[in-house]
Amino acid sequence: MARLLDGLDLPKGLRHLTLGQLQQVAGEIREEIIGTVSETGGHLASSLGVVELALSIHTVLDSPNDKVIWDVGHQAYAHKILTGRLSEFSSLRQYGGISGFPRTDESPHDVYNTGHSSTSISVALGIAKARDLRNENYSVLAVIGDGSLTGGMAFEALNHAGQLGTDIIVVLNDNEMSISRNVGGLASYLSRIRTEPHLLRARRRIDRIIKNIPIIGKDVSESVRKLKGSLKYLVIPSMLFEDLGFTYLGPLDGHDIPLLIRTIQQAKAKGGPVLIHVVTKKGKGYPPAEADPRAFHGVGKFHVPSGKMLASNSSKSLSEIFGEAVVRAASKDPRIIAITAAMPDGTGLNAFMKAYPNRFFDVGIAEQHAVTMAGGLASQGFIPVVAIYSTFLQRAYDQIVHDIALQGLHVVFAVDRAGLVGEDGPTHHGNLDIAFLRSIPGMTVMAPVDDDELVSMLDFALNMEGPCAFRYPRSSAMDKRKKRGCPPIEYGRGVLLEDGKDIAIIALGSMVYPSLDAAAILRREGVSAAVLNARFAKPVDESLILEISRECKKVLVVEEASVVGGLGSEVADIISKKAQGKVEFAHLGIPDDFVTHGPREILLAECGLSPMGISETALRLCSRCQALLKV
Ligand SMILES: Cc1ncc(C[n+]2csc(CCOP(=O)(O)OP(=O)(O)O)c2C)c(N)n1
Numbered sequence: 001m002a003r004l005l006d007g008l009d010l011p012k013g014l015r016h017l018t019l020g021q022l023q024q025v026a027g028e029i030r031e032e033i034i035g036t037v038s039e040t041g042g043h044l045a046s047s048l049g050v051v052e053l054a055l056s057i058h059t060v061l062d063s064p065n066d067k068v069i070w071d072v073g074h075q076a077y078a079h080k081i082l083t084g085r086l087s088e089f090s091s092l093r094q095y096g097g098i099s100g101f102p103r104t105d106e107s108p109h110d111v112y113n114t115g116h117s118s119t120s121i122s123v124a125l126g127i128a129k130a131r132d133l134r135n136e137n138y139s140v141l142a143v144i145g146d147g148s149l150t151g152g153m154a155f156e157a158l159n160h161a162g163q164l165g166t167d168i169i170v171v172l173n174d175n176e177m178s179i180s181r182n183v184g185g186l187a188s189y190l191s192r193i194r195t196e197p198h199l200l201r202a203r204r205r206i207d208r209i210i211k212n213i214p215i216i217g218k219d220v221s222e223s224v225r226k227l228k229g230s231l232k233y234l235v236i237p238s239m240l241f242e243d244l245g246f247t248y249l250g251p252l253d254g255h256d257i258p259l260l261i262r263t264i265q266q267a268k269a270k271g272g273p274v275l276i277h278v279v280t281k282k283g284k285g286y287p288p289a290e291a292d293p294r295a296f297h298g299v300g301k302f303h304v305p306s307g308k309m310l311a312s313n314s315s316k317s318l319s320e321i322f323g324e325a326v327v328r329a330a331s332k333d334p335r336i337i338a339i340t341a342a343m344p345d346g347t348g349l350n351a352f353m354k355a356y357p358n359r360f361f362d363v364g365i366a367e368q369h370a371v372t373m374a375g376g377l378a379s380q381g382f383i384p385v386v387a388i389y390s391t392f393l394q395r396a397y398d399q400i401v402h403d404i405a406l407q408g409l410h411v412v413f414a415v416d417r418a419g420l421v422g423e424d425g426p427t428h429h430g431n432l433d434i435a436f437l438r439s440i441p442g443m444t445v446m447a448p449v450d451d452d453e454l455v456s457m458l459d460f461a462l463n464m465e466g467p468c469a470f471r472y473p474r475s476s477a478m479d480k481r482k483k484r485g486c487p488p489i490e491y492g493r494g495v496l497l498e499d500g501k502d503i504a505i506i507a508l509g510s511m512v513y514p515s516l517d518a519a520a521i522l523r524r525e526g527v528s529a530a531v532l533n534a535r536f537a538k539p540v541d542e543s544l545i546l547e548i549s550r551e552c553k554k555v556l557v558v559e560e561a562s563v564v565g566g567l568g569s570e571v572a573d574i575i576s577k578k579a580q581g582k583v584e585f586a587h588l589g590i591p592d593d594f595v596t597h598g599p600r601e602i603l604l605a606e607c608g609l610s611p612m613g614i615s616e617t618a619l620r621l622c623s624r625c626q627a628l629l630k631v
Contacts, residue, residue, distance in 0.1 A: 003028045011058035011082050011109075022059065022257050026051050030285045032089060033077050038304045040092045041423060042100050043074035045283035045296040046145070049175050049254075053143065053278060054078035056260035057171075060268065061139055064108040069123050071144040071154075073101040073114035074298075075173075083109035093423040095598025101427055115427020116392065117365045118151025120144050121170055125161050128168045139268055141169040146190055147178025147342060150364030161273045162245025169267045170246070170275045173254065175282040178342045179297045184364050189240065194251050194279055241275045250277030255284060294345065315476045319416055321451045322472070323348025325458050326385055326414075327355045336462065337377055337384045339363065341370045347387035347416050367392050371399035371411070378409040383462060387414040390430020390471060391421075397436055404467045405440045411468075412461045413437075418447070418471035419510055419560035420590065420604060425597030430471070431590040434508075435565030437469050438538045444491075445537040446470040447509025447559075452486040453535075460489040473510040473560060474600065482513055494541040496548065500530035503618050504552040506545060508534045508559040508567050511588075515558050517611035522618055529618060537567045542574055549575055549583045554621050556586045558614055560604070563589035586621045588614060 004021060005028040008014070017025065029051050037044045055078070057068055063083060070076040080098065081089055085107065091097025102110035112123045120142035128140040144154060149172060161168060174190050176182055182190075241248045247270055249263050260278065267274040282297075283289025288307025289296035301310040330336040330352065338352040342365045353360045363370045367388055374384035388396070393415060404411050415437075418430040437445045446461070447470060448454040454472055461468040487495055497512070498519055507515035512533045519529040530548050534540065537559075549555045555575060557568035568587035575583050588608050595603055604610055608617055 005029065005032070005081070005086065010084055010086070011063055014055065014059040014082070017059075019258060022055055026055055026257070027285075029055070029078050029081050032081060032086070034286050034304060036090050036092055037077075037299065038302050039090070040094060041298075041300040042077070042093055043297060044286070044299050045177075045289045045293040046075035046175075047077035048284050048286055048289055049280040049282045050075050050143070050173060051078045051284070052255045052257050052260060053171065053173065053280065054082055056257055056264060057141060057143070058082045060261055060264040061141060064111065066139040066141070067111045067124070067127050068109070069112050069120045069127075069140075069142045070102055070114060071120035071142060071148045072117045075143075075145070076102050076110075079109070080107075083107055093425075093597055095596070095602050099425055099597055100423065101425065113427065115424070116395065117148040118144070118154040120148070121154055121157035121161060121168075124168050124170070125157055125164070125166060128166045129164070132166060139167070139169065141171060141264075143171045143173055145178070146172065146174040146176065146187065147182050147365055150178070150182065150184055150186055150342070151366055152368060158241070158244050158246070165245065165272050167271050168273050169264070170273070171264075172250075172275060172277045173280055174251070174277060175280045175293075177282045177293055177297075178365060179346065180294055180342070180344055180362070182364070183342070183362050186364075190277075193277065241277075246273045246275040248275050248277065250275075251279050252277070254278030254280035316451075317348070317474075317476055318451060318454055318472045319346065319348035320351075321348070322387070322414055322416070322454060322458065323351040325455045326387075327351050329459065329462055330356055330359065333383065333462070334359075335381060335383045337361070337374075337382050339370050339374055339384055339386045341365055341367045341388055341392065343387070343389065346389070347414070349387050367396040368399050371396040372403040374411045375399070375403040375407070375409050378404070378411050379407070383410060383412065385412045385414055385458075385462075387416060389417040389428075390415050390419075390433040391417065391428050393430075393433060394436070400437070400443075400467070401440055405442050408442055408466045410465055412458070413467070413469035414458070415469050415471035417474045419473040420595060420600050420607075421474045422600040422603065423597050426594040429590075429595055431560075431562045431595070433469070433471050434537050434559065434561035434567060438565060438567075438570070440467075442466050443538060444468040446489075446535055447537060448472055448535075449509060449512040449533055450483065450486075452483065453489075456486050456489050457535075460491075464491070471509065475510070482516075489535065492536050492539040492541055494535050494544050495533045496530065496544065497533050498529070498531040500528040501552060502528045503554040503556060503622055504530045504532060504548040505614065505618065506532045506534050506548075506555060506557045506567070506571060508537060508557075508561070510560045511558040511609060511614075514609065514611045515614055518614035518618060521611060521615040525615070525619060527619065527622055534567060537561075537570075540567065540570050540574070542578075545571055545574055546578055549579050553582065554584045554586075554618075556588065556614070556618050556621055558588045558609065560609060561589055562592060563587055564592045584621055586617055588617055 093100040101115045124140045124142035282293035339361045340349045344350040377384045421428045457470040505515045522529045
């Protein structure tokens with residue numbers, strides 16, 4: 001049977017559909033999302049949960065004249081399909097295909113790039129204010145999940161929006177989940193609203209009655225204030241959003257299309273800041289995802305009929321190896337605490353959560369708070385291990401500087417997903433951590449080459465003083481055949497893995513094994529390359545670097561991090577100051593640009609960070625020197 005979806009002029013065509021047809025389109029979108037994501041991987045459960053919501057928004061609003069902002073943007077697949085990207089949808093997250101997140105360069109319906117959480121209300125407020133300043137007339141609507149609402153920025157924006165009174169609509173998509181179950185007082189608050197909506201209605205009635213009491217003199221008004229206070233805080237869940245200046249509509253069934261359409265229309269007509277609280281089921285319409293939304297939050301390829309993941313690699317990830325190592329360390333040292341910002345599974349800290357629930361903290365999507373709380377714990381003699389993805393640690397930069405490093409506090413940062421993450425693309429690549437961490441006084445920065453070295457670096461970090469970070473990429477544990485043993489970590493010292501006389505390759509972390517492979521290629525070309533595992537991006541092993549630089553006369557630094565401010569900058573600095581004129585230098589890293597999405601191997605190769613790319617750069621450096629010698 002032909003799909004209704006294929007013949008529609010989207011999004012405008014939605015306005016002419018009957019309820020039955022809208023429901024049919026919802027079913028077709030779900031099938032499209034499930035079919036595509038089973039092949040491409042992606043954020044399945046979150047996207048399935050908002051199909052009716054996306055349909056209703058695009059039925060009422062006139063995008064792109066009206067502006068719709070999706071917080072994080074991982075749930076925007078239905079929005080993409082509904083805004084003219086059905087025919088490209090099968091290329092989701094593929095190299096050269098459409099992005100898994102809203103991208104302004106992909107469609108005028110994506111009004112803002114997102115990927116990190118809790119930004120949507122600030123963006124919406126900015127756009128709404130721009131509209132008001134120009135006396136324009138359109139609606140601005142932000143969709144934010146209950147998980148993303150735990151991020152501080154969301155509260156900062158709510159606080160400001162309530163004060164400004166600007167026309168904006170915030171849709172709170174409450175599915176009780178972040179990636180794992182949502183945490184904190186806000187989650188309990190939303191749960192009370194969900195389970196006791198009659199209390200909210202009663203509260204509104206009482207508020208109306210109080211408003212209508214004629215107020216004669218100060219005493220009456222004082223008793224009314226007291227009455228309101230006691231009712232508000234003792235009988236009925238406090239209405240946080242209304243108290244902040246929003247009109248609150250809800251809670252409503254986020255899969256009921258007519259109700260959603262009516263409510264969005266009401267919100268538009270009402271004006272001012274309006275918050276619509278919708279309750280949705282994460283994974284809706286695909287039983288395996290409904291049953292286990294946590295596993296289906298972000299998935300690789302899977303078998304649609306059974307929901308079974310088609311894992312390409314069964315070996316443990318570096319995150320799991322890290323998680324197990326922290327548990328082992330914690331069994332010997334009661335001072336060790338583990339902290340995650342809403343990523344217990346992704347960081348491997350779920351093992352710690354089970355083993356030591358009292359010493360484990362999931363703070364919600366609140367990286368800044370995670371870091372400063374770790375500072376508080378460290379100031380009292382505990383040893384916090386804060387595991388955060390490189391890209392999300394960007395958010396807590398001031399906290400690392402001001403709340404940790406400035407006081408020399410011993411906090412260990414496990415920086416996961418460092419370097420190029422692959423299909424999630426530029427919002428998620430972790431290419432800046434080396435640069436931003438290296439520039440902080442007193443900070444130690446390491447990068448392991450494999451799982452053994454990761455475990456050794458964790459132990460080393462736990463036993464040193466002051467702030468310390470080690471960063472590792474998204475990848476499975478290294479190929480066992482490549483294991484070379486792991487000599488003990490010494491502060492600020494690298495390890496010479498292979499001797500050579502023509503060129504020295506100084507490699508960091510994930511680039512050490514590709515550099516060894518490059519050295520093998522070079523050997524076949526008659527070039528003898530030394531390979532140094534730098535281990536430390538700060539402090540660097542200056543004496544060893546100078547020694548092999550002087551010996552080889554050519555130095556190539558290779559790192560999976562931005563070329564701006566990376567290890568290469570430091571090595572170039574050392575060479576220029578201390579071996580001037582005698583050593584030729586080249587640097588391979590992630591270029592000073594935002595790298596697109598696609599398989600990690602392709603992206604790395606594009607940056608020249610493959611064995612072939614490294615050997616080619618090394619050969620160029622060698623032949624450049626030859627040419628120079630001949631002149
Ligand atoms: C600053 C930041 N930290 C962490 C993440 C990783 N992350 C992506 S989605 C997500 C959960 C979002 O939960 P919610 O907003 O409730 O959306 P849902 O997936 O439940 O629809 C998290 C923690 C992120 N995108 N940004």
